[in-house]
Amino acid sequence: MLNSEIINYIKNELAKGESKQEIINSLTKTGWQNNDIQEAFNSLSALISPIATSPQSTSEIVTEKNYPITKLWIFKAPIIIIVISIAALFFGYYFPYLVIALPIYLIANPLIRANFHYATEEKFFTVRQGVFSKKQRNLPYGVIQNVLVKQDWFDRIFGLASFSVENASQGDDKGFFGRSKGFRLGGAHQQQGESVGSSGNKVNIPGLKKKDAEAIKLVLLQRMKENPIEDSQSGL
């Protein structure tokens, strides 16, 4: 009698890299009939081939070309500054420094955006970034601690979202001149606001379209499922 239980078992074992003979051995030991096992293998090979060729397969690598940071993100900080400045003007306040910051954002953000690349490769989530000092980070899927999708006020209004993954590392955050930022308050790596790409224990991709962020999340969760870590850190 063919059932899904045995097929699932074989599928899982194959995914772990067990050989066919080992699986057959362990199944016969539990008392399965030889023809049942053979039947399961046959139906499995019929099942596997269409899945592998389907476009939905996660073998496809998702990069910033598929789900880019929107151009709107460049204007996010300037728009917020303008809105705050106008609101402050109504109350009779005036912040000239904020206005000076505007052109800096407009020059820096396009550069940051153009130099930011990510890819969901087979074993690692790869991020390349940096305008002057370059950084490449390879995050194994197995060590991802959590995946976040966030929207702030601006994102909500314009239908954007930021996507981030975190691992448990301390991060090796180098400053502009290659100096470690250890002198920061309390030595704590606080991630406020919107960093782009890798910083501290986090890889953040801001300014994505909401549905793109969800799509990346699904791809990454699938990858995490396919690449579990063997040695669990959990104490439970």
Add this chain to the structure above:
Amino acid sequence: MQIAWSKTRKQFPLSTKKVLKKTVTGTLVWIILLFIIWSILAFAFSSGNENGGGNLLIATVGIFVLMFFILFIVYFYQRWYYAVYFYDLTPDFIQIKKGPITPREITIPYERVQDVYVDQDLLDRIFGLYDVHLSSATISSGMEAHIDGVEKPAADGLRAMLLQTLSERISKKKVPIPPQVQ
């Protein structure tokens, strides 16, 4: 309001008392502040001119109206927050999503959960509510990954289910068990 049901939330529902509790915590500071303002006004008017009584009445009514306005806004927001609060224990991940205006969604793989604990603050004890926390090794998960405002059976159920799944998943990696013959 449309409630964000999931299989887990159906099984272990959030308590509606959570809305009340959050309304109390959200408005308590305002109420105290308004009371202080009212006391100062009362003092100023009573020691001032002969028309003080009338002014005090207007001020009292004004403060009460403001208080109910704040109460209403906070209550409405908390109702909304309660409705969109989403949590689901899927076979591979724990998903928690909250925040009606600025949503934050966290997904944690079971293998990465570092601890599971249940706690109550003072108001929780008054209302009989429990918070179920689970966190991975990151700071943000500590802030985001908790299910707060469930009653005792749901809290115990959630904790038991989490621990069960955790230990199952961790041990499954070590010894694969072939399915039994039927």
